[in-house]
Amino acid sequence: MAMFIRVDIPEDVQAEEPLRKQLVEVCPVDIFALDGERVVTVEANLDECTLCDLCIEASGSRVKVVKLYE
Amino acid sequence: MRFYEHEAKQVLQKHGVPLPKRSVATTPEEAETAAAEIGGPVVLKSQVLSGGRMKAGGVKFADTPAEAKDAAAAILEIEISGQKPMGVLVEERRAIAQEYYAAVTWDARAKKPVIIFSDMGGIDIEEVAEQHPDHLSRTNFSNLRPFSDYIAKVAVSKTGVTGNHLGPLTRIVTALARVFVQYDLTLAEINPLARLEDGTFIALDSHMDMEEEARTSQRALLRELGIPDEDTRLARPPTPFEVAGAQVDAADTRGVAGRVVEFDGNMGLVIGAGGGSLTLFDAVRAAGGKPANYCEIGGNPSVAKAAALTKLVLSKPGVEKIAVMMNVVSNTRADIMARGIIKGCIEAGRDPGETIAIFRIPGSWEDEGFKILRKYGVDFVDRSVSMHEAAARAVAKMGA
Amino acid sequence: MSILIDENSTFIIQGITGREAVTMTRELLNYGSKVVGGVTPGRKGRDVHGVPVEDTVRAFTERMEVTGAIVAVPPAFAADAVMEAIEGGIKLIVIVTERIPRKQVAEFIEYAGQEGARIIGPNCLGLISPGKSKMGGIGGAADATQRAFKPGSIGVMSRSGGMTVEISNALSEAGLGISTAASIGGDAIIGSNYAELMPLFEADPETKGIAIYSEPGGPSEAMLAEYMTASKSRLPVVAFMAGRFMDAMPGMRFGHAGTIVEGRADTTAEKIARMEAAGISVAERIEDIPAILKQRIG
Ligand code: SF4
Numbered sequence: 001m002a003m004f005i006r007v008d009i010p011e012d013v014q015a016e017e018p019l020r021k022q023l024v025e026v027c028p029v030d031i032f033a034l035d036g037e038r039v040v041t042v043e044a045n046l047d048e049c050t051l052c053d054l055c056i057e058a059s060g061s062r063v064k065v066v067k068l069y070e
Numbered sequence: 071m072r073f074y075e076h077e078a079k080q081v082l083q084k085h086g087v088p089l090p091k092r093s094v095a096t097t098p099e100e101a102e103t104a105a106a107e108i109g110g111p112v113v114l115k116s117q118v119l120s121g122g123r124m125k126a127g128g129v130k131f132a133d134t135p136a137e138a139k140d141a142a143a144a145i146l147e148i149e150i151s152g153q154k155p156m157g158v159l160v161e162e163r164r165a166i167a168q169e170y171y172a173a174v175t176w177d178a179r180a181k182k183p184v185i186i187f188s189d190m191g192g193i194d195i196e197e198v199a200e201q202h203p204d205h206l207s208r209t210n211f212s213n214l215r216p217f218s219d220y221i222a223k224v225a226v227s228k229t230g231v232t233g234n235h236l237g238p239l240t241r242i243v244t245a246l247a248r249v250f251v252q253y254d255l256t257l258a259e260i261n262p263l264a265r266l267e268d269g270t271f272i273a274l275d276s277h278m279d280m281e282e283e284a285r286t287s288q289r290a291l292l293r294e295l296g297i298p299d300e301d302t303r304l305a306r307p308p309t310p311f312e313v314a315g316a317q318v319d320a321a322d323t324r325g326v327a328g329r330v331v332e333f334d335g336n337m338g339l340v341i342g343a344g345g346g347s348l349t350l351f352d353a354v355r356a357a358g359g360k361p362a363n364y365c366e367i368g369g370n371p372s373v374a375k376a377a378a379l380t381k382l383v384l385s386k387p388g389v390e391k392i393a394v395m396m397n398v399v400s401n402t403r404a405d406i407m408a409r410g411i412i413k414g415c416i417e418a419g420r421d422p423g424e425t426i427a428i429f430r431i432p433g434s435w436e437d438e439g440f441k442i443l444r445k446y447g448v449d450f451v452d453r454s455v456s457m458h459e460a461a462a463r464a465v466a467k468m469g470a
Numbered sequence: 471m472s473i474l475i476d477e478n479s480t481f482i483i484q485g486i487t488g489r490e491a492v493t494m495t496r497e498l499l500n501y502g503s504k505v506v507g508g509v510t511p512g513r514k515g516r517d518v519h520g521v522p523v524e525d526t527v528r529a530f531t532e533r534m535e536v537t538g539a540i541v542a543v544p545p546a547f548a549a550d551a552v553m554e555a556i557e558g559g560i561k562l563i564v565i566v567t568e569r570i571p572r573k574q575v576a577e578f579i580e581y582a583g584q585e586g587a588r589i590i591g592p593n594c595l596g597l598i599s600p601g602k603s604k605m606g607g608i609g610g611a612a613d614a615t616q617r618a619f620k621p622g623s624i625g626v627m628s629r630s631g632g633m634t635v636e637i638s639n640a641l642s643e644a645g646l647g648i649s650t651a652a653s654i655g656g657d658a659i660i661g662s663n664y665a666e667l668m669p670l671f672e673a674d675p676e677t678k679g680i681a682i683y684s685e686p687g688g689p690s691e692a693m694l695a696e697y698m699t700a701s702k703s704r705l706p707v708v709a710f711m712a713g714r715f716m717d718a719m720p721g722m723r724f725g726h727a728g729t730i731v732e733g734r735a736d737t738t739a740e741k742i743a744r745m746e747a748a749g750i751s752v753a754e755r756i757e758d759i760p761a762i763l764k765q766r767i768g
Binding site for chain 3: 176178179181182183196212213214251254256281283284287331342343344345346347348349351352353355356364366368396397398399400401432433434453454456457458459
């Protein structure tokens with residue numbers, strides 16, 4: 001169970017196929033994975049998030065990285 | 071990594087160094103057969119990786135095959151520095167006229183290999199160096215130029231050896247130097263190197279260490295000697311706790327976490343890395359603390375790796391609390407470490423605030439780390455508290 | 471002033487496209503270091519954070535002045551990269567790579583000696599002349615580096631990369647600051663040990679004192695003691711000795727590859743005695759170093 005980080009992917013991001021792929025590519029710790037027509041977060045990797053903001057930049061600030069400890 | 075005597079001798083044999091007739095036995099019966107085949111008096115030597123065989127009773131003499139069998143049975147039972155022998159080397163015994171010492175090792179001052187030669191072999195070479203310096207020579211040779219026999223000749227000749235002894239000794243020392251270079255050894259030693267009463271020279275005992283980093287490039291040699299990849303050759307076999315630590319470290323390639331060594335204390339240490347670990351271990355002891363383990367964590371390990379190491383340390387019986395300390399970090403992140411260690415505590419069913427005696431990892435991403443530590447009620451300090459002060463604080467909590 | 475590197479130093483990074491090297495490049499540029507190029511075979515024409523990449527060292531040295539090279543390639547290829555740098559005419563080479571076999575290290579050190587090149591490392595964090603330049607991963611991100619390394623008057627040398635930062639931080643907090651700090655590497659054989667860097671600090675008017683981190687194993691501390699006795703150095707030296715617990719555990723290796731107690735000379739007790747006899751102060755704790763230096767500088 002992730003204790004420190006949650007990543008929210010809104011529906012409008014799910015609608016864009018190139019962006020779904022891009023999220024998988026940019027994250028250095030494999031937090032995103034493709035699941036059919038959707039991009040999902042990988043539970044086991046969430047806490048490895050390096051807060052590098054690459055997913056946020058790629059999605060024009062639509063993907064949210066939430067620090068559960070704040 | 072260290073070679074057994076019989077392996078070192080196999081290497082010497084490949085390179086033309088004269089050796090006694092010999093054979094490795096793993097049972098008393100094999101030793102009896104070996105002694106019968108050799109014929110005449112034999113010496114039996116325990117095959118262990120540590121020194122001090124003679125003192126421990128790991129070397130015995132036998133005049134008949136039956137005696138050899140009894141001697142082997144006794145030797146195979148004797149543990150030396152906590153290690154059971156892998157076998158017994160049965161060797162012919164010859165009459166010796168004089169003993170010499172020859173070794174090639176690294177000279178960290180000159181940054182070159184050095185040949186150490188003495189015409190007083192068989193005894194502690196450090197003692198010869200101190201008490202009979204004129205009987206010991208040190209000769210460096212180049213890393214870049216191919217080894218030339220004259221260098222060995224100079225090394226031997228410096229101790230006053232001349233006449234018809236110089237040639238054969240030069241040939242043996244030359245072979246030893248070539249073996250050292252060719253196989254990435256860190257030590258190649260023949261002691262004693264004996265002149266027999268019939269005037270010939272043979273290597274009676276040999277000791278070789280190979281660079282750990284060279285295991286891959288020297289795979290051909292290791293195959294030839296029948297040494298499997300999983301044979302670690304440590305001076306003391308690792309404890310299950312230490313094996314588990316190595317597994318934590320190997321589980322993913324990011325950073326280092328899990329080079330642990332076990333001690334008897336009640337205070338678990340999650341400390342890093344190289345010099346920081348040495349400093350902090352000293353600091354805990356200076357404050358009167360009793361470490362349960364030595365450990366190294368650093369190089370920016372993953373959260374999962376830090377958590378696994380924490381769980382491992384907490385799993386050790388008698389560990390009441392852990393101290394988490396590092397020097398000011400450059401590439402390891404304080405927040406990633408905080409996440410991993412808190413996660414490890416919780417997964418081990420412990421309250422992080424109670425279990426972590428102190429958290430001192432100043433440096434990169436520390437502000438983010440402090441937020442996490444605050445949320446879980448962990449006692450943390452920044453760089454204004456030194457490594458020694460942090461260790462003393464942690465030790466003070468152990469009594470409570 | 472400072473030693474080895476200053477604001478005008480230019481350098482290339484060999485192995486610049488590796489994951490850790492990419493991060494290091496960004497940190498160096500942010501700190502103000504002049505990284506003029508990178509070398510990764512087959513990657514000619516690319517760039518890393520704006521730094522041009524070439525296939526060979528000579529592609530840079532033939533057309534521009536290059537002060538130094540940082541070698542950050544994997545252990546199997548590191549020795550070859552160092553040889554290429556030396557052959558390309560580079561005179562200062564910082565090797566951050568760990569686990570290079572000793573024989574290869576000894577080979578390139580001997581070659582560097584013949585060609586008049588200086589090697590720092592291997593297995594080190596590199597060099598920093600605070601406020602001017604840094605060469606290697608030392609200090610990490612630019613803001614963290616600025617915090618731990620303030621410009622000043624103390625030369626720092628350490629066999630441990632992490633402890634280079636810890637000691638420098640203590641000196642910075644105490645207001646003394648650093649002229650140049652050198653992480654010299656934790657291996658048994660290294661390009662430059664304390665005694666070999668001392669003459670450079672000696673010649674630097676800005677340097678008023680020296681702090682070193684030392685540990686069990688190897689002759690580095692004994693060589694420094696001999697240097698201090700023979701040279702009548704003007705510089706007060708304070709040493710911190712770690713790994714005292716290892717004296718009772720011969721043959722065991724803790725920490726760096728170079729730390730192993732094989733004989734009496736390798737123990738911390740023996741090293742402390744030798745250093746003290748040569749006029750080197752030995753501090754019990756890191757936080758004692760600045761006060762001892764202040765007192766000895768006067
Ligand atoms: S911030 Fe970086 S590490 Fe975290 S989820 Fe986004 S891309 Fe991955």
